[in-house]
Amino acid sequence: MNGLVAFIQQLFIWGYFLLVIGMAVRVIMRRLPVGVTLAWILVLIVFPYLGGALYLLFGERFLGVKRAQREARLRFVYLDSVPLSLPPIDWRRYHSAAEPLARLEAFVSGIDPVGGNRVQFIETAPAIIDALVQDINQAQSYCHIEFYIWQPGGATNKVVDALERAVERNVVVRIMLDAVGSSAFFGSKPYRRLTRIGVSIEKACPIGVIPWQLARYDLRNHRKSVIVDQRVAYMGSFNLVDPEFFKADAGVGQWIDVMARVEGPAVVQFDAVFRWYWQVECGTTLPDALPSAPAAAGSALLQVAPSGPDVAKESILNALLQAIYGAKVSVDIVTPYFVPGEALEHALKIAARRGVRVSVIVPEKVDSFLVRHASHSYFSSLLEAGVAIATYGKGLLHTKAVVVDDSLAFFGTVNLDLRSLWLNFEMTMIIYDAPTVQQLAKVLAAYRQDSSEVHIEQWRQRSALSRFIENIVHLVSPLI
Incomplete structure (x- = not known):
């Protein structure tokens, strides 16, 4: 018996050293930022077996083989097809850091800044929801909706009602929600109402455990955007929730958010990003072609900057x-x-x-x-x-x-x-x-x-x- 115990102890000790050394080498070879590398090595030393499992689950930005292949194939399909005529920008009118910043972002994302836009910042949840409903009520072709969290109930039912009316007018509605952030929505009454009338609802970043699926729980789609007919786009920090009820028992008070309502040529770019990620997520080609770009609605020069683990690091x-x-x-x-x-x-x-x-x-x-x-x-x-x-x-x-x-x-x-x-x-x-x-x-x-x-x-x-x-x-x- 003592020999067996000693053998198990030795096995555990050698397993500890081999696991820590092996995983530490893997971490080092990833060339992560120094702070991230040292933090992972600390976790591996203190919690070797648990730390190794955590690193494999959360330590690398693995998106899955099939998803990565679709992303590489489709990355510039929609962005290159954006029908924008971009006049030269007189950068002397803007901040001295603006031109190099715009070049940097265009190099990373492939999206150039575009002028002729108008932006309105909407500061309260009731005003945001009312504005969304008003624009959805005017939709003639399609509504593209993307949120990290859609919590059913409360004032968000106004949006569901507006979408039902839109579908009755033959408006195409596509909704992309994060699989984890909006887990409460899937299977809810609003979900059933919308799917019953033909609304396409996709889970973004679904969780899988096999190599060709997205396998990291913490790689989430944190975006919040709505595009209506390429006429108007909304983007900002607001999840589709009623702050009066959302996490009411968390002890932090109501959530305070702002959304930007954008009109002008930049709307096409927001829509192109949505279409790109929709096809990456579901693997199907969208049937309707991009309409012509909207005319200038103002004078604001904007640049759409999507980011994530599928683009250049940092x-x-x-x-x-x-x-x-x-x-x-x-x-x-x-x-x-x-x-x-x-x-x-x-x-x-x-x-x-x-x-x-x-x-x-x-x-x-x-x-x-x-x-x-x-x-x-x-x-x-x-x-x-x-x-x-x-x-x-x-x-x-x-x-x-x-x-x-x-x-x-x-x-x-x-x-x-x-x-x-x-x-x-x-x-x-x-x-x-x-x-x-x-x-x-x-x-x-x-x-x-x-x-x-x-x-x-x-x-x-x-x-x-x-x-x-x-x-x-x-x-x-x-x-x-």
Whole structure:
């Protein structure tokens, strides 16, 4: 018996060393960012067997063989077919960082900036839902809808009713919802109502366990967009939920969101991205051809910037860094989940130290213990560098925006955490038009008035236990 126990102990010990060494080599050979690599190695050392399983499930951006093949084949089919006539852009009219930023994003995504657009920012859930219903009621050809979360019930039933009326007018409705985020919707009464009348509803990023299927639970489609007849597009942070009921028991208050309503040629680009991902997800060719591009509706120069694990690594992160390093006067950030990582942290600190006013607004309460403490672990170094941090107390501020010098902005679904920057399928609208950026800046200024500044002296007085928890969570923050 003693010999058997000793054998099992030796087997466990050798298994531990072989697993840690083997998985560590695999991690190192992936050439991930240093912080991410070290965090995974720490997890493998502390939890070797569990850590190895977690790495295989969550450590690599594996999209599945069949999906990757479809994506490679279709990536530019729709984007190249966008019927836009793009006049030369006089970049002297825009921020000095605008032209190199636009070139960088066009290199990554293949999508050029386009002018002639009009943007309206809608700031409350009732107003967003009413605007969606009004535009769906005017649909004549199709409605394309994409959300991370669609929670059935409440005010969202107005959208279901509008879609039913649209189908009665022979409008084609296609809906793409994240398989995990919208799991409550599938099988719900609204789902049955819509599928019964012929609405196509696809699960984005379905979970599979076999190699040719998407096998990572945390690679999610985090986009939120609606396109109606290529006449109007909506995009932003708002999930299709009724904030009065959504996560009401989470103790963080109602979720605060903004959606942008866009008219003009950029709508075609939003629609092209939807069509591209629809065909990647379901593998079927859409029957209707792209209609002609809409006429100019305003003067805003916009660039559609989809990001995700299927495009160049850190694509949206690099764009953000490019803009922050080009800031001259101010950088204003609003994000619900703030775990910036080393590159963004250094960019913000450098900007503050060279005299740029850097402001970060985050919710006072968030719905994740790990994210809350990981976020707090960055506060001290940022405050010491001169970055202003404020906490919003009137609900879970879910808007995601970065405004540079009140003349250049990022708006959409990207949180300033490594999950959004690396893993999720996201959608950003880069705004180069100063008057439109200033509209967004007013929204952020209103948030600031309802926020409390974090003072460095007070922050230093928090408990030793809080600091310890933050530092522990910081070690694995690259993985959150």
